[in-house]
Amino acid sequence: MSQALPFVDAMGAAPLPPSGIAWLDASRREHLDAFIAAGLPDTRMEAWKYTALRALAQRRFTAGDAQAMERAVDPAVLALPGVDGPRLVFVNGVFRADLSMLDALPAGLALQPLSQALRQDAESLRFVLSRHETEQGDAFVRLNAALASDGVVLTLAAGAKPAAPVHLVFLGAPAEAEVAWHLRNIIELGEGAELALVEHHAASGEQQHLATLVSDISLRDGAVLRHVLLQQAAAGSSLVRRSRLQLGLRAQATSHVLELGGALARHDLRAELAGDGARFVTRGVFMPRGRQHVDTQLAISHQALGTASDSVWRGVADQRGRGVFRGAILVAPGADGSDASLSNKNLLLSPNAEIDTKPELEIHADEVKAAHGATVGQLDERSLFYLRSRGIPLAEARALLTAAFCRAVLDDLPATALREHLAGLLALDLPT
Numbered sequence: 494m495s496q497a498l499p500f501v502d503a504m505g506a507a508p509l510p511p512s513g514i515a516w517l518d519a520s521r522r523e524h525l526d527a528f529i530a531a532g533l534p535d536t537r538m539e540a541w542k543y544t545a546l547r548a549l550a551q552r553r554f555t556a557g558d559a560q561a562m563e564r565a566v567d568p569a570v571l572a573l574p575g576v577d578g579p580r581l582v583f584v585n586g587v588f589r590a591d592l593s594m595l596d597a598l599p600a601g602l603a604l605q606p607l608s609q610a611l612r613q614d615a616e617s618l619r620f621v622l623s624r625h626e627t628e629q630g631d632a633f634v635r636l637n638a639a640l641a642s643d644g645v646v647l648t649l650a651a652g653a654k655p656a657a658p659v660h661l662v663f664l665g666a667p668a669e670a671e672v673a674w675h676l677r678n679i680i681e682l683g684e685g686a687e688l689a690l691v692e693h694h695a696a697s698g699e700q701q702h703l704a705t706l707v708s709d710i711s712l713r714d715g716a717v718l719r720h721v722l723l724q725q726a727a728a729g730s731s732l733v734r735r736s737r738l739q740l741g742l743r744a745q746a747t748s749h750v751l752e753l754g755g756a757l758a759r760h761d762l763r764a765e766l767a768g769d770g771a772r773f774v775t776r777g778v779f780m781p782r783g784r785q786h787v788d789t790q791l792a793i794s795h796q797a798l799g800t801a802s803d804s805v806w807r808g809v810a811d812q813r814g815r816g817v818f819r820g821a822i823l824v825a826p827g828a829d830g831s832d833a834s835l836s837n838k839n840l841l842l843s844p845n846a847e848i849d850t851k852p853e854l855e856i857h858a859d860e861v862k863a864a865h866g867a868t869v870g871q872l873d874e875r876s877l878f879y880l881r882s883r884g885i886p887l888a889e890a891r892a893l894l895t896a897a898f899c900r901a902v903l904d905d906l907p908a909t910a911l912r913e914h915l916a917g918l919l920a921l922d923l924p925t
Contacts, residue, residue: 552703575914579655580662583664584665604645606643621679637706646678652683660693680709689721690721693725707734710746713744724755732755735760736762739765746772749902749906749915750762769797781846800831804835821852822854896920
């Protein structure tokens with residue numbers, strides 16, 4: 494199979510990051526072999542039904558960027574309003590201490606690159622990093638497990654509540670070749686801890702790199718996570734991510750997601766409500782335009798008593814953009830009293846745009862409250878007529894209605910300065 498796919502050949506020939514840690518080197522070799530044997534998923538796999546990888550399969554990427562430490566970066570690219578706490582920055586997959594802000598970390602917070610954590614205490618990371626990825630279609634997760642030599646390790650002690658948000662920046666910068674880079678993130682919040690986390694995927698210039706990121710996020714009993722994810726990758730880049738959250742007893746996680754950039758952007762967001770009373774709230778918007786392809790795979794698993802999830806997502810596609818949204822809710826046996834709600838509404842602004850949405854609901858418990866729904870349509874003609882009758886030009890009326898449609902996902906974001914900045918980014922991305 495690999496002989497027919499230049500991508501698999503190139504990735505399979507990439508050197509494994511040497512660690513000198515026997516179990517980690519063995520795990521990396523095992524995952525690379527599994528990736529080579531299985532190759533890339535195709536549209537016959539349900540999880541990849543609407544995302545074809547034929548074009549990517551014919552490309553070759555250089556493994557890593559040897560000059561990443563010298564890449565010039567405008568500091569303005571890193572700044573976000575109201576986000577002035579600790580910051581960890583990676584450029585083309587390489588940690589940049591000169592761009593990071595790690596001095597005087599608040600009490601209870603440990604934040605460092607994975608490469609450093611492995612040198613200090615690799616054994617504490619063994620359970621996560623040696624996990625065997627066996628799911629069908631997990632090609633990029635296997636690739637990440639094999640080739641990721643760095644990433645984020647964040648630990649928040651029990652009861653700690655830093656006042657300022659932690660800022661993680663993953664930046665793509667122009668290079669002499671098309672580069673593939675991979676990062677692995679491990680985040681753990683102790684019992685009763687509370688954290689605001691801003692994850693920013695950005696670009697300092699045009700490039701066509703490939704990035705894979707896998708994040709394992711664990712919330713112990715009573716922990717609270719407020720997560721904002723802003724994706725502004727370069728227009729020609731490919732970005733494939735998986736985020737896995739596990740919530741303990743009465744833990745709470747809120748996730749606000751904006752998917753704006755990338756030629757191919759896929760995010761597999763999974764949440765396991767493992768403890769009684771756990772709650773997961775997610776709000777998101779994706780806006781493909783041009784020939785962008787944005788794929789969001791949301792899967793929420795209710796595993797315990799009295800858990801709750803509330804998901805509201807919006808999609809807007811223009812020109813020849815294509816959006817994909819799969820929202821799956823599972824209520825496992827014994828998860829009585831679960832309350833699950835999922836809504837996905839989408840707008841098509843061009844006859845050539847496309848959005849494929851697939852809500853799924855699977856219930857194996859009693860006394861459950863669950864609702865889900867999805868729509869794909871165009872702007873309401875009556876609302877347009879009303880605005881036009883008040884003297885508002887058609888283009889402005891369309892922009893106003895589309896902005897209001899998207900901004901609904903930001904209304905409950907408590908950080909005012911960041912909320913207004915994100916709303917401004919949405920407005921800039923709207924068709925004129």
